[in-house]
Amino acid sequence: QSVLTQPPSVSGAPGQTITISCTGSSSNIGAGYDVHWYQQLPGTAPKFLIYGNSNRPSGVPDRFSGSKSGTSASLAITGLQAEDEADYYCQSYDSSLTVFGGGTKLTVL
Amino acid sequence: QVQLQESGPGLVKPSQTLSLTCTVSGGSISSGNYYWSWIRQHPGKGLEWIGYIYDSGSTYYNPSLKSRVTISIDTSKNQFSLKLSSVTAADTAVYYCAREVEYCGGDCSSYFDYWGQGTLVTVSS
Numbered sequence: 001q002s003v004l005t006q007p008p009s010v011s012g013a014p015g016q017t018i019t020i021s022c023t024g025s026s027s028n029i030g031a032g033y034d035v036h037w038y039q040q041l042p043g044t045a046p047k048f049l050i051y052g053n054s055n056r057p058s059g060v061p062d063r064f065s066g067s068k069s070g071t072s073a074s075l076a077i078t079g080l081q082a083e084d085e086a087d088y089y090c091q092s093y094d095s096s097l098t099v100f101g102g103g104t105k106l107t108v109l
Numbered sequence: 110q111v112q113l114q115e116s117g118p119g120l121v122k123p124s125q126t127l128s129l130t131c132t133v134s135g136g137s138i139s140s141g142n143y144y145w146s147w148i149r150q151h152p153g154k155g156l157e158w159i160g161y162i163y164d165s166g167s168t169y170y171n172p173s174l175k176s177r178v179t180i181s182i183d184t185s186k187n188q189f190s191l192k193l194s195s196v197t198a199a200d201t202a203v204y205y206c207a208r209e210v211e212y213c214g215g216d217c218s219s220y221f222d223y224w225g226q227g228t229l230v231t232v233s234s
Contacts, residue, residue, distance in 0.1 A: 002155060031216060032215040032216040033215060033216050033218045034212060034214045034215050034216075034218050036212075036218075036220035036221075038156075038221070044226070045205055045224040045225065045226050045227050046156065046205075046221070046224055047224070048220065048221060048222045048223075048224075051210075051212060051220045051222075052212055052214040052220075053214065053215075057222065089155065089156055091156075091220065091221075092218060093216070093218040093219075097158070097171065097172070098158040098171075098209075098218075098219065099158070100155055100156040100157070100158070101155070102155045103155045103156070
């Protein structure tokens with residue numbers, strides 16, 4: 001049972017927009033800790049995608065965006081592409097401990 | 110470009126100690142701006158943070174593993190290491206090393222900007 005809750009799966013057709021939620025509580029996201037996101041392509045290590053709720057590292061397409069409100073955060077992917085099919089993880093802090101969401105599998109139909 | 114590479118046995122017997130090393134290239138492990146972390150992923154499951162070490166040698170571990178974990182650093186070799194004692198089948202996982210960056214947008218937290226490719230460690234007799 002992860003401290004941060006993500007939907008197990010989402011899907012969308014190419015070109016569409018999807019969002020992945022990351023729901024926490026008053027001890028983590030709601031306490032003011034930022035949320036970071038990672039993309040894990042099949043059989044590979046996680047890749048750094050979003051930091052500080054909404055900031056993209058260099059090289060990450062602007063199709064990826066993040067937001068945070070209250071005790072939740074979201075990752076949005078616009079203009080969905082086949083290569084976006086992957087697992088996505090949110091990450092934050094809880095009582096000074098690094099915690100991850102359980103992950104969301106994105107399927108591009 | 111910073112690169113991290115895990116190395117160590119892929120098979121460990123129950124009750125023994127799992128030992129892995131992460132070699133960092135493309136940057137100094139002693140730069141003072143980063144934490145050096147271990148994260149694991151059980152087969153088909155999510156990510157679990159194990160702990161980190163700073164170049165000074167200070168460490169911080171996940172309380173759920175703290176009694177069995179030791180992370181050490183060798184700045185002369187640009188490496189850091191993980192030891193996990195008294196392993197069981199539940200410790201079978203892909204183990205990643207990663208560079209952890211402190212971030213203080215809201216309350217200070219941190220994120221992992223560079224990851225190793227991961228190494229599968231199986232605990233079995």
